[in-house]
Ligand SMILES: O=C(CO)[C@@H](O)[C@H](O)[C@H](O)[C@H](O)COP(=O)(O)O
């Protein structure tokens with residue numbers, strides 16, 4: 259019988275090394291959290307979008323803000339632009355898949371909102387266009403990418419580049435950082451109320 263223990267150990271070791279490297283991102287993570295807190299304080303909202311595993315991360319993080327992360331507190335305005343199959347299919351079919359996030363940003367984003375585009379390659383055309391549309395709407399834009407960053411990281415106001423070129427490791431960092439940002443938001447809300 260094949261043993262998968264080496265494969266498992268390799269994943270665990272790579273994950274641990276990647277998370278270890280994250281500690282140098284502490285000041286950046288604090289800046290990202292502060293931007294989100296300032297946005298919510300001003301009555302604005304947080305929009306998330308991405309493809310595949312990153313679509314799941316977008317939904318996960320929007321749910322943390324709307325419902326709760328660790329604490330019972332007031333509901334916070336946040337949306338994942340990855341969930342409405344009628345919008346995604348109509349826009350994809352009529353205007354092209356690269357427009358599916360930009361179109362929703364044009365419909366929903368207000369100046370002062372935070373738009374978070376999640377793309378490990380940093381190259382997904384629909385995430386790039388979503389971030390560009392958010393900039394045009396005077397949102398504060400954030401990119402979550404892997405190490406290389408790509409066009410998404412270049413065009414965003416702030417970029418978190420996970421310290422790994424591996425898609426899975428970058429996604430794990432995105433969710434970890436997303437959870438830290440939710441905890442910062444709840445720490446702010448608890449202080450205020
Ligand atoms: O979750 C995974 C791989 O771990 C995949 O579903 C992955 O998210 C998809 O291939 C995405 O389409 C990749 O897009 P991106 O992160 O490069 O923007």
Ligand SMILES: [Zn+2]
Pocket residue numbers: 311426429
């Ligand atoms: Zn995945």
